[in-house]
Amino acid sequence: MNFETETQISVSIENKLGQLAEISELLTExxxxxxxxxxxxxxxxxxxxxPDTALKVLKNLGYKTSxxxxxxxxxxxxxxxLSSIAQTLARSNINIDYVxxxxxxxKSSAKLILKVSNIxxxxxxxxxxxxxxx
Numbered sequence: 001m002n003f004e005t006e007t008q009i010s011v012s013i014e015n016k017l018g019q020l021a022e023i024s025e026l027l028t029e030x031x032x033x034x035x036x037x038x039x040x041x042x043x044x045x046x047x048x049x050x051p052d053t054a055l056k057v058l059k060n061l062g063y064k065t066s067x068x069x070x071x072x073x074x075x076x077x078x079x080x081x082l083s084s085i086a087q088t089l090a091r092s093n094i095n096i097d098y099v100x101x102x103x104x105x106x107k108s109s110a111k112l113i114l115k116v117s118n119i120x121x122x123x124x125x126x127x128x129x130x131x132x133x134x
Contacts, residue, residue: 002074003123007051008113011044012064020044023058030057036072036102036113045100047072047113071119073126077110085112085126092125094118 013019020039027034033049048054051067058065075081082099089096097115104111116122 003127004072004074005069005119005123006047006072006113008068008070008115009046009048009051009054009058010066010068011046011058013039013042013044015042023063026057026061027054030054032057035105036100036111038098038100038113047102068115069119071114071116071122073112073114074104074109075112082112084129088125088129089116089122092121094122094125 011023013023023044024034027048030053031050032054034046035049036047038045046054047070055065055067073085086096095117097117099112099114101113102111103109114122
C-alpha cells in the first residue's frame with residue numbers, strides 16, 4: 001500500500017548554531033531514526049521510528065513539542081506528480097497545509113508527507129485516481 005497515516009512530531013527550536021545537531025544527537029542516543037524532516041524558522045517537524053519515545057525524551061529536556069497525524073504517499077518521482085495530487089485534492093476541497101518529501105527506506109522512490117484537512121477523504125480520492133502508484 002502506498003498511503004499511510006503517520007505521526008509527525010513538531011519541536012519549537014531556537015534558530016541558533018548547533019540546535020539541529022543537539023536534537024538529532026539526542027534522538028540518535030535513544031535509538032530513534034529520523035525518517036523525514038523539515039525545518040523552517042523556529043519549528044522542526046519530523047517523522048521517526050518511535051514517536052512516543054521521541055516526544056517523551058524531548059519533553060523531559062524541556063522542549064515544547066506537539067504531534068499531528070499526517071498523510072504520506074510513496075510514489076515514483078516523475079514530473080507533474082505533485083501537481084496532479086495537489087489539483088485532485090483541491091478539486092475535492094481538501095486543503096494541503098504543508099508538504100515535504102523524503103526517500104523511501106530502500107531509496108527506490110519518493111515519499112511525500114502532507115498535512116491535509118481530511119486524511120481519510122484524501123486517501124480515498126487519491127486511491128480512486130491511482131495517484132499514489134509507486
